[in-house]
Amino acid sequence: MHLTKVDPRALKENPDRMRQTKSTPQADALLLATIKAVGIVQPPVITPEAGGGNGYIINAGHRRVKQAIAAGLEEIEVLVYEAASDNGAMRSMIENVAFEPLNPVDQWRAIERLVALGWTEEAVGVALALPVRQIRKLRLLANVLPAMLDQMAKGDMPDERQLRTLAAASLEEQKEVWKKHKPSKSDPQVSWWSVAQGLTKTRMYARDASFGDDLAQAYGIAWVEDLFAPADEDSRYTTDVEAFLGAQQEWMANNLPKRGTIVEAGQWGEPKLPPKAERVYGKPAKSDCTAMYLNRDGKVQSVHYRMPEAKKPKKGEQPVAEGDDAPIVVNTRPDVTRKGIEMIGDLRTDALHEALARAPIEDDTLMALLVLALAARNISIQSGASDDVYGFARMDRHAVRLVDEDGKLAHHMETLRSAARSSLIDALSARENRTDSGIVARIAGAAIGADNFLPNMGTEDFLSCLSRPALEASCKDTPILPRARVKDTRAALVEHFREGH
Missing domain, CATH: 1.10.10.2830 (Arc Repressor Mutant, subunit A)
Incomplete structure (x- = not known):
């Protein structure tokens, strides 16, 4: 130097x-x-x-x-x-x-x-x-x-x-959340708590999993190591909640004990036992039943319960099976999860709206559909003819197109058709929320061929919502044969439908 x-x-x-x-x-x-x-x-x-x-x-x-x-x-x-x-x-x-x-x-x-x-x-x-x-x-x-x-x-x-949450999200997810929470001239500070909340994903931990590596591979579960967790505990986790719960459900179905049943968990995580069942808190008897369920963390739990003694059959009636001869009820994973049902509702609604806007509809059919729409569960009309003034259907913006400057009904047939289509689009819905129109939306969709406007549903996002039996049933009319692993069957179907089949 x-x-x-x-x-x-x-x-x-x-x-x-x-x-x-x-x-x-x-x-x-x-x-x-x-x-x-x-x-x-x-x-x-x-x-x-x-x-x-x-x-x-x-x-x-x-x-x-x-x-x-x-x-x-x-x-x-x-x-x-x-x-x-x-x-x-x-x-x-x-x-x-x-x-x-x-x-x-x-x-x-x-x-x-x-x-x-x-x-x-x-x-x-x-x-x-x-x-x-x-x-x-x-x-x-x-x-x-x-x-x-x-x-x-x-x-x-x-x-x-918060930084760990940010780093665990993809750049696309970060970009979407940043658009909503990026700083402005009036507020140069960022609410990192809000950003982290927008990127937070539910973690399902390997230590809570009852299934082994075979089911993990079958459901495509990839464990991620939490580098900041204590060194003496298993900190592996996955954010694929649907796959984790599906593997847990299949494990319970494969390992159900004698006189066992799979039940759902209630709002507070408690098991929903069969009607009239009495929960056993002490040592169970041989005749008692076992209920297996998933708690809020996705962990397999089991409780014992006792059913009341069967009444003696009247003369001429067949005795009710009990003891070891009693049937075992197994509540397996539903064919379509809640998320899948919501996706179906969204797709049906979009297809219905597309058909109402573009498909050829006869005038008498159009009027019939309008009657159906006004009878739907999601319609609430503020009317002077009823004491029930709760809710308001925004139909005025369509009706005003049919009224002239003097307040009189004056319209062309084309204007009427356009207003009717717009009204039906606002009224009919198959979404899984308070806008659900019920069965009338399905009837309306069938009447005008809304299925022809449905997009390709053979996607990874939707097929991941199906259970193994439902996924294998989807292979029925295709050249695809069910694979040993759910993930492989799903990938084959996605590839098949991607080619336009």
């Missing part, structure tokens, strides 16, 4: 410099004023250019060199070090942290640079006096949306739990 004077304009910037985030104009102005007044107090550090060049690379002091040029200095004093094998990455990192802590984003970039040069997380932690947990936390930023990184570089950082 030696001290010398050089022209600051002849120095080259280090491509591996630690500080890549631009400094604020106020900080640059303050440094420029200081240099003009007293010069550079601490000389920048430079190293000879590697690869046979005869120039010098700035190792530390990029801002000082830049502001010295802005101040018009012809020469500045510099400290010349020998070139390091890592291009000064570790020395620059330590120097920057010692003088002014880097923002977390620049720290992450520096750590990634050191890891690329062969440093381990443990070695970086020892050199920087940081715990390995902090190193791993910063490395989560590699999975964060660039727009979020820009916000974090300003010092607006989420906490560790």
Whole structure:
């Protein structure tokens, strides 16, 4: 190391410099004023250019060199070090942290640079006096949306739990949530809690799974390791809730004990026992039954219950089977999950609306459909002929098209048809929510051929909602044969329907 004077304009910037985030104009102005007044107090550090060049690379002091040029200095004093094998990455990192802590984003970039040069997380932690947990936390930023990184570089950082949630989500999911919660001029701070909530996914843990690797593979479950969980516990998890619950249900069906049944869980996670069943809290008797169910965490639970004694049959009646001869009721996984039913409702509604807008409909059919629509479960009309004034159907915007400026009914047949179609679109729905029109939506769809407007339902998203029997039944009219693994059967069907079959 030696001290010398050089022209600051002849120095080259280090491509591996630690500080890549631009400094604020106020900080640059303050440094420029200081240099003009007293010069550079601490000389920048430079190293000879590697690869046979005869120039010098700035190792530390990029801002000082830049502001010295802005101040018009012809020469500045510099400290010349020998070139390091890592291009000064570790020395620059330590120097920057010692003088002014880097923002977390620049720290992450520096750590990634050191890891690329062969440093381990443990070695970086020892050199920087940081715990390995902090190193791993910063490395989560590699999975964060660039727009979020820009916000974090300003010092607006989420906490560790929120950062883990962000990093676990895909960039597409982060982009959608960021659109809703990105900062504005009136509110420059980001509510990271809201961002994390928008990206939070339910985790189903491997430690709660009763099924083995065979069912996990059959349902396409890929376990993810939680790196921040305690080291002495199984922290593997999956966010594919439907697959996890399906595998649990199949395991229960395959391992049902004698006189056992599978029941559903109630609102508070309690098992819904058969009618008149009495739960047994002590040691069960041989004649007692076992109910297996999934609690709110998706874990298999079992309770014992006792059915009342069967009444003696009257003369001429067949006795009711009891004891070991009593039938075992098995409530297996439904053929279509709740999510699948909701998807069917959405697809049917969209197809119905498309048919109402474009399909040829006779006038008498149109009027009949209108009567059906007004009788639907989701229609509530505010009327002076009834004491029930709750709810309001927004039919006025369609009716106004049929009325002239004098308030009299005056319309062309084409206008009437258009208004009727629009009214039916607003009224009829097969969605699984309060807009459900009930059976009348199905009748209306069948009358106008709404099935012809349905999209391809042979997608991964929808087929994952089907149980194994329902999925295998879908192969009936196709050349696809059921596979040993549910995932493989589903993939074959998706490929088959993708080809337009």
